[in-house]
Amino acid sequence: xxxxxxxxxxxxxxxxxxxxxxxxxxxxxxxxxxxxxxxxxxxxxxxxxxxxxxxxxxxxxxxxxxxxxxxxxxxxxxxxxxxxxxxxxxxxxxxxxxxxxxxxxxxxxxxxxxxxxxxxxxxxxxxxxxxxxxxxxxxxxxxxxxxxxxxxxxxxxxxxxxxxxxxxxxxxxxxxxxxxxxxxxxxxxxxxxxxxxxxxxxxxxxxxxxxxxxxxxxxxxxxxxxxxxxxxxxxxxxxxxxxxxxxxxxxxxxxxxxxxxxxxxxxxxxxxxxxxxxxxxxxxxxxxxxxxxxxxxxxxxxxxxxxxxxxxxxxxxxxxxxxxxxxxxxxxxxxxxxxxxxxxxxxxxxxxxxxxxxx
Numbered sequence: 001x002x003x004x005x006x007x008x009x010x011x012x013x014x015x016x017x018x019x020x021x022x023x024x025x026x027x028x029x030x031x032x033x034x035x036x037x038x039x040x041x042x043x044x045x046x047x048x049x050x051x052x053x054x055x056x057x058x059x060x061x062x063x064x065x066x067x068x069x070x071x072x073x074x075x076x077x078x079x080x081x082x083x084x085x086x087x088x089x090x091x092x093x094x095x096x097x098x099x100x101x102x103x104x105x106x107x108x109x110x111x112x113x114x115x116x117x118x119x120x121x122x123x124x125x126x127x128x129x130x131x132x133x134x135x136x137x138x139x140x141x142x143x144x145x146x147x148x149x150x151x152x153x154x155x156x157x158x159x160x161x162x163x164x165x166x167x168x169x170x171x172x173x174x175x176x177x178x179x180x181x182x183x184x185x186x187x188x189x190x191x192x193x194x195x196x197x198x199x200x201x202x203x204x205x206x207x208x209x210x211x212x213x214x215x216x217x218x219x220x221x222x223x224x225x226x227x228x229x230x231x232x233x234x235x236x237x238x239x240x241x242x243x244x245x246x247x248x249x250x251x252x253x254x255x256x257x258x259x260x261x262x263x264x265x266x267x268x269x270x271x272x273x274x275x276x277x278x279x280x281x282x283x284x285x286x287x288x289x290x291x292x293x294x295x296x297x298x299x300x301x302x303x304x305x306x307x308x309x310x311x312x313x314x315x316x317x318x319x320x321x322x323x324x325x326x327x328x329x330x331x332x333x334x335x336x337x338x339x340x341x342x343x344x345x346x347x348x349x350x351x352x353x354x355x356x357x358x359x
Contacts, residue, residue: 001216006079006246008292011175012044012047012048012050012173012174012175013048013161013174015038015040015044015045015048016048016049016052016174018038018170019038019045019048021220022034022037022038022329024165024348027128028128030277031045031046032038032145033127034328036039037102040143041142041143041144041178042139042143042144042145043101043119043139043140043142043143043144043145043176043178044143044175044176044178046123046137046139047119047173047174047175048090048119048174048175048220049121049123049174049308050121050172050173050174051172051174053123053124053125053126053166054121054122054123054124055121055122055164055169055172055228056119056120056121056169057120057121057122057136057164057167057168057169057172057174058167058168058169058170059117059118059120061114061120061138061159062096062101062112062114063167064120064136064163064167065091065092065096065101065103065112065346066096067163067166068149068163069089069090069091069092069094070156070159070163071151071155071156071157071159071160071163072090072154072155072156072159072323073088073089073090073152073154073155073214074088074089074108074150074151074155074295075087075088075091075149075150075152075266076110076147076148076149076150076154076267077106077147077148077149077150077283078110078146078147078148078260078261078262078265078266078267079145079262080260080262080325080327081262081295081298081321081327082294082295082298082299082321082325082328083260083292083293083294083295083327083328084260084291084292084293084294085105085258085260085267085269085289085291085292086290086292087108087109087134087267087269087289088107088152088288088289088290089105089106089107089108089197089289090105090107090108091103091105091108091167092104092105093105096112096114097131098113098114098117099113099114099115100112100113101114103322105114106270107289109267109268109269109270110265110266110267110268111261111265111266111268112147112264112265113263113264113265113289116140116141116146116264117139117140117146117147117264118134118139118140118141119138119143119176120135120137120138120139120167121136121137121138121165122134122135122136123136123188123265124134133150133151134150134151134157134160134303135149135150135151136148136149136163136164137149138264140181140264141179141181142178142179142180142181143176143260144181144262146262146263146264146265147264147265147267150239162178167220169214180257181263184323184324184325187220187221187224188219188220188221188224190224190228191225191228193218193219193228194218195203195228198214198218198220198225198229199229199230199233201214201218202214202225202229202233202307202308202310203233204308205307205308206308206309206310206311207307207309207310208212208307208314211307221324222263222264222318222324222326223301223303223320223324223326226303226305226318232306233301233305233306233307234303234304234306235304235352235353236300236303236352236353237303237304237317237351237352237353238302238351238353239296239299239300239301239302239321240296240299241299241302241304241317241351241353242283242294242296242299242302242317242319242328242330243248243278243283243296244350244351245317245330245347245348245351246273246276246283246285246292248275248347248350249272249273249347250272250274250275250276251261252343252347253272253345254272254332254341254343254344255270255271255272255332255333255341255344256269256270256271256272256273256330256331256332256333256344257269257270257330257331257333257334258285258290258292258328258329258330259328259329259330259331260292260327260328269290269292270333271290271333273285273287273292274292279297280296281295281296281297282294282295282296294328298321298322298327299319299320299321300320300321300322301319301320301324302317302318302319302320302351303317303318304317304348304352305317305318305353311334311336311338311339311340312339312340313340314331314334314340315331315332315340315344315348316329316330316331316348317329317330317348317351318330330348331344332344332345332347332348
């Protein structure tokens with residue numbers, strides 16, 4: 001029985017039938033898009049296939065991630081409503097504590113917030129050519145995907161299946177109960193922010209990771225901090241700055257870092273980009289081991305940000321949606337103990353919107 005404050009699970013069989021009808025007309029329809037069309041979450045959609053092409057997995061899901069080095073090469077996918085980040089590589093150096101974790105292989109580089117991971121499935125998706133796309137998919141309490149792992153041609157499928165068998169949930173049900181994410185808290189009014197303390201604290205940063213702590217301690221929103229910091233630390237960039245950045249990086253060969261995340265996972269690419277394509281509202285990187293798909297029409301604000309560190313200033317581009325959500329960040333590749341690449345700094349400084357910044 002559902003508790004008084006618990007949401008009721010929707011009918012899995014009904015979702016499955018409706019999904020089948022959609023696929024008859026649009027066989028290439030992605031699950032996330034099918035879920036939107038049906039008015040359900042993607043987590044509910046995948047759960048509806050339990051007993052048919054999906055297996056419900058039991059938590060804690062950190063244990064699954066810790067076993068993934070055994071399967072070899074995979075593709076990992078992390079997304080938010082404005083960007084999709086895909087990387088090919090192998091799991092390694094997996095360290096997960098009670099609430100946070102990290103995967104620190106060069107190709108698969110993740111920051112994990114495991115308290116957000118509430119349901120998981122092994123899923124088999126038939127393709128038009130008769131092949132099967134196999135994946136492990138994890139969702140938050142709202143039924144929104146936090147992370148996915150896809151098998152590839154070089155994946156050790158015996159190890160893959162063994163992981164599924166070990167973590168198969170005792171009860172295989174085709175529904176999950178979901179609860180909407182709470183709304184993000186509103187920023188304090190600007191006149192309630194101690195701007196001078198913020199600027200002095202910012203000037204004394206020793207590591208880029210200290211920036212979040214500064215925002216938390218001073219109770220200032222991320223974009224609000226950029227607005228109030230002054231041009232020494234942050235300046236507005238043009239709305240097409242991501243397109244310019246990726247195209248110029250591809251031409252010059254400058255190695256970048258691209259961060260895309262959601263409340264449960266941040267995924268990072270480090271390296272050059274080469275095959276950059278614009279397709280409608282999307283700007284895409286279509287490289288052999290890194291794909292990025294970013295909605296340029298979702299860029300409501302962009303900032304060139306400068307953070308002092310013990311190794312010198314680190315410069316980045318941060319992009320925000322219309323709700324002030326920071327959906328992607330770009331840095332130059334840099335190893336700890338080394339200063340920032342001058343070519344990267346010149347590239348990103350060229351993105352500053354001088355007219356807006358001077359206004």
